[in-house]
Amino acid sequence: MTDSSSDALWSQTVDTLSAVLPQLMALRGKTLVVKYGGNAMTDVSLQRAFAQDIALLQALGITPVVVHGGGPQIEKALAAVGKEGRFVHGMRYTDDQTMQVVQWVLAGQVQGEIVGLINAAGGRAMGLTGRDGGLFSATRLNLPDPIQPGVFHDVGWVGDIQKVDPAVIRDLQARGYVPVISPIAVGENNQSFNVNADVVAGEIARALDAERLLLLTNTAGVLDAQGALLKDLTPAMVDAMVKDGSISGGMLPKIASALDSARSGVRSVHIMDGRVPHALFREAASPQGTGTVVRPDAA
Ligand SMILES: Nc1ncnc2c1ncn2[C@@H]1O[C@H](COP(=O)(O)OP(=O)(O)O)[C@@H](O)[C@H]1O
Numbered sequence: 609m610t611d612s613s614s615d616a617l618w619s620q621t622v623d624t625l626s627a628v629l630p631q632l633m634a635l636r637g638k639t640l641v642v643k644y645g646g647n648a649m650t651d652v653s654l655q656r657a658f659a660q661d662i663a664l665l666q667a668l669g670i671t672p673v674v675v676h677g678g679g680p681q682i683e684k685a686l687a688a689v690g691k692e693g694r695f696v697h698g699m700r701y702t703d704d705q706t707m708q709v710v711q712w713v714l715a716g717q718v719q720g721e722i723v724g725l726i727n728a729a730g731g732r733a734m735g736l737t738g739r740d741g742g743l744f745s746a747t748r749l750n751l752p753d754p755i756q757p758g759v760f761h762d763v764g765w766v767g768d769i770q771k772v773d774p775a776v777i778r779d780l781q782a783r784g785y786v787p788v789i790s791p792i793a794v795g796e797n798n799q800s801f802n803v804n805a806d807v808v809a810g811e812i813a814r815a816l817d818a819e820r821l822l823l824l825t826n827t828a829g830v831l832d833a834q835g836a837l838l839k840d841l842t843p844a845m846v847d848a849m850v851k852d853g854s855i856s857g858g859m860l861p862k863i864a865s866a867l868d869s870a871r872s873g874v875r876s877v878h879i880m881d882g883r884v885p886h887a888l889f890r891e892a893a894s895p896q897g898t899g900t901v902v903r904p905d906a907a
């Protein structure tokens with residue numbers, strides 16, 4: 609590289625940094641809970657970009673907390689043992705064998721990969737599940753049908769979170785670690801529960817009084833029945849879309865968690881596209897939010 613092209617590159621780098629610095633500085637000391645969906649981590653280069661973003665945010669004094677999913681990775685592991693996954697309104701039906709596979713994949717594989725990538729990118733990450741430090745406990749979920757009032761579904765060993773104790777997260781943060789949390793809860797008698805990762809992310813965001821909850825997935829955000837991105841969503845719109853079936857499957861727990869968090873005071877809640885390289889850093893650094901912003905009311 610010649611000196612003049614290097615000068616130009618440095619000028620451009622400094623201009624870019626200066627432009628995004630105010631937005632990033634406003635987040636210093638604030639907690640950003642990031643749900644990293646299994647569908648947004650299927651590509652290794654995207655995973656590396658995500659890890660770089662986490663390491664950069666941490667270096668800037670912002671405190672990210674990662675909750676990871678792994679639905680597609682669990683599907684693959686189930687297929688390898690000759691089992692087919694089944695979902696009931698976005699929740700995996702979890703029998704004994706499925707619970708074992710879920711634990712291997714989430715706590716044994718996906719969590720370690722994310723921790724490793726963040727550390728390799730220059731950050732400091734530590735993995736844990738709901739069991740560690742009594743972070744979150746659950747009882748067996750009786751899943752209400754999203755459309756038919758009074759109808760409930762048994763989904764096996766799926767957890768309904770009862771208690772979140774964020775002390776262990778605060779300890780890790782005080783020691784400079786980014787917690788990377790697997791959505792496995794502990795129940796009475798030491799039973800493990802499979803919990804939807806969007807639900808865990810919302811519970812953690814509320815317990816930490818987070819500034820932002822970012823749910824990274826494999827769509828541009830919440831789409832209407834014609835497939836167009838909805839930039840803003842209110843509870844009334846969500847109600848109507850659930851009833852007419854234009855929000856379904858994996859989007860059901862996501863939107864419920866987003867709404868609960870927005871209503872409980874998390875300042876900014878987004879469902880956004882995790883397939884975009886550096887989606888997280890772009891969201892933190894740019895004044896316009898990306899994806900769908902979920903609002904607590906019609907205002
Ligand atoms: N209205 C909607 N807008 C966007 N996605 C929707 C909608 N309704 C259902 N979905 C489904 O929800 C999926 C995202 O949830 P999920 O598969 O659980 O992903 P993740 O692994 O990121 O949690 C989308 O890929 C899409 O198939």
Ligand SMILES: CC(=O)N[C@@H](CCC(=O)OP(=O)(O)O)C(=O)O
Pocket residue numbers: 644645646647676677678679680682698699700710766767791802803804805806858
């Ligand atoms: C109860 C339930 O459905 N648990 C999820 C946990 C993983 C998850 O939520 O992964 P994604 O975020 O990638 O969908 C499952 O077993 O797939």
